[in-house]
Amino acid sequence: MKLYTSKVAPNPRRVHIFLAEKGVEIESVEIDLGESQNLDPDFVARNPLGRVPVLELDDGAYLAESMAICRYFEETHPEPPLMGIDVRDKAMVEMWNRRMEFEIMAQISGCFRHTHRYWEGRIPQIPEYGELCRKTVLERMAWLDGELADREFIAGDRFTVADITAFTAISLGRIPKIRIAEELTNLQRWFDAVRARPSVG
Numbered sequence: 001m002k003l004y005t006s007k008v009a010p011n012p013r014r015v016h017i018f019l020a021e022k023g024v025e026i027e028s029v030e031i032d033l034g035e036s037q038n039l040d041p042d043f044v045a046r047n048p049l050g051r052v053p054v055l056e057l058d059d060g061a062y063l064a065e066s067m068a069i070c071r072y073f074e075e076t077h078p079e080p081p082l083m084g085i086d087v088r089d090k091a092m093v094e095m096w097n098r099r100m101e102f103e104i105m106a107q108i109s110g111c112f113r114h115t116h117r118y119w120e121g122r123i124p125q126i127p128e129y130g131e132l133c134r135k136t137v138l139e140r141m142a143w144l145d146g147e148l149a150d151r152e153f154i155a156g157d158r159f160t161v162a163d164i165t166a167f168t169a170i171s172l173g174r175i176p177k178i179r180i181a182e183e184l185t186n187l188q189r190w191f192d193a194v195r196a197r198p199s200v201g
């Protein structure tokens with residue numbers, strides 16, 4: 001089994017934190033995104049969308065999509081559970097993880113991709129869209145701060161994959177200068193607690 005990954009990218013980082021929480025170590029192959037190695041024919045044969053992470057399974061199949069890879073390890077290494085413990089809890093974690101993907105990660109990533117010079121010439125950029133994403137995510141972070149007023153983690157009192165998604169996204173925000181506003185003390189407390197976990201490194 002082999003993980004095609006990038007040290008600098010948020011989606012692979014989700015998988016790395018997930019694996020570290022579970023104490024799973026696997027061989028990894030670094031794909032240099034800056035050098036566009038993700039667009040090399042060899043890599044595109046593994047994932048036609050040219051994106052990391054990709055997990056090569058022992059039977060030679062390729063599994064892309066961070067959450068599909070996390071699901072694979074949740075099933076093969078159930079402890080500690082990071083995607084919920086019973087039907088109700090699993091659905092709640094799924095809800096929160098989806099919210100973190102769409103309301104936080106997609107917005108921060110949209111701002112980064114559409115306003116930062118790294119992406120010039122790589123994708124068609126629409127700076128106005130990037131700024132709309134910035135405005136939206138600042139509103140969503142204020143909402144999340146309220147959610148975290150009476151619980152420790154995003155999906156409840158246990159650390160889950162929803163925390164991993166939100167944490168990696170908000171960490172990425174540093175690049176397009178999206179930061180946790182000073183008054184969002186619950187969100188900052190949560191962010192500091194996640195950052196201090198050994199899995200985050």
Ligand SMILES: N[C@@H](CCC(=O)N[C@@H](CS)C(=O)NCC(=O)O)C(=O)O
Pocket residue numbers: 009010011012033038050051052053064065066067
């Ligand atoms: N939905 C995918 C997104 C994967 C993705 O966008 N990966 C980024 C790195 S965070 C990538 O490979 N970017 C290269 C590019 O778009 O050129 C997942 O969850 O794994």
